Amino acid sequence: RKEVEQDPGPFNVPEGATVAFNCTYSNSASQSFFWYRQDCRKEPKLLMSVYSSGNEDGRFTAQLNRASQYISLLIRDSKLSDSATYLCVVKGGNFNKFYFGSGTKLNVKP
Amino acid sequence: GAVVSQHPSWVICKSGTSVKIECRSLDFQATTMFWYRQFPKQSLMLMATSNEGSKATYEQGVEKDKFLINHASLTLSTLTVTSAHPEDSSFYICSARDLRQGAGEQYFGPGTRLTVT
Numbered sequence: 001r002k003e004v005e006q007d008p009g010p011f012n013v014p015e016g017a018t019v020a021f022n023c024t025y026s027n028s029a030s031q032s033f034f035w036y037r038q039d040c041r042k043e044p045k046l047l048m049s050v051y052s053s054g055n056e057d058g059r060f061t062a063q064l065n066r067a068s069q070y071i072s073l074l075i076r077d078s079k080l081s082d083s084a085t086y087l088c089v090v091k092g093g094n095f096n097k098f099y100f101g102s103g104t105k106l107n108v109k110p
Numbered sequence: 111g112a113v114v115s116q117h118p119s120w121v122i123c124k125s126g127t128s129v130k131i132e133c134r135s136l137d138f139q140a141t142t143m144f145w146y147r148q149f150p151k152q153s154l155m156l157m158a159t160s161n162e163g164s165k166a167t168y169e170q171g172v173e174k175d176k177f178l179i180n181h182a183s184l185t186l187s188t189l190t191v192t193s194a195h196p197e198d199s200s201f202y203i204c205s206a207r208d209l210r211q212g213a214g215e216q217y218f219g220p221g222t223r224l225t226v227t
Contacts, residue, residue, distance in 0.1 A: 041201070041223075042220070042221070043203050043218040043219060043220050043221045044154070044203075044218050045218070046216075046217070087153065087154075097156065097159075098144070098156070098216055100153045100154045100155075100156075101153060102152065102153040103153055
């Protein structure tokens with residue numbers, strides 16, 4: 001079983017839509033959680049950390065459910081510039097490594 | 111945020127040659143750097159963890175004699191792909207952890223696209 005699993009998508013949504021991604025992780029001892037954004041042929045960039053209490057940054061809201069071992073990312077009022085692949089990243093395990101999901105591709109269309 | 115650079119950004123080499131990729135943390139010190147590889151439409155796969163002043167820790171299935179890692183200073187790690195083959199063609203990305211920042215998020219270099227002909 002993979003450490004981190006995501007729906008690869010693609011999610012095709014119109015501008016202004018609200019879209020949500022989920023990600024599940026297998027190791028209950030995982031300590032830190034992040035969402036990264038990766039544009040085509042570019043390196044991943046940190047979008048936001050995910051805290052136990054949930055956190056919001058503008059149009060982006062991240063939530064963590066430790067009991068069910070999943071994290072989510074909600075994007076409101078989608079913009080064309082939000083089109084990218086969103087990577088779920090979990091830190092933890094025996095060696096405190098970072099584990100990446102395969103990414104969820106989002107296409108925001110006019 | 112913290113800045114990580116990589117050089118070169120892309121390289122084309124002939125089969126059998128070796129290629130060195132540099133990863134630098136520009137405005138912070140990184141005792142630990144990570145090397146990833148990403149094939150098209152796949153996620154990043156951790157190859158090795160590079161620790162300053164000590165031997166790198168390789169992930170299972172990654173040949174340490176083929177992918178030589180040197181982390182000689184707190185701001186520089188290098189990955190050398192020895193005797194490259196076409197199947198080594200990939201996007202190689204390094205990252206560094208800035209321990210000054212909370213949970214120690216990773217900051218990624220811009221990546222090096224390697225094509226072996």
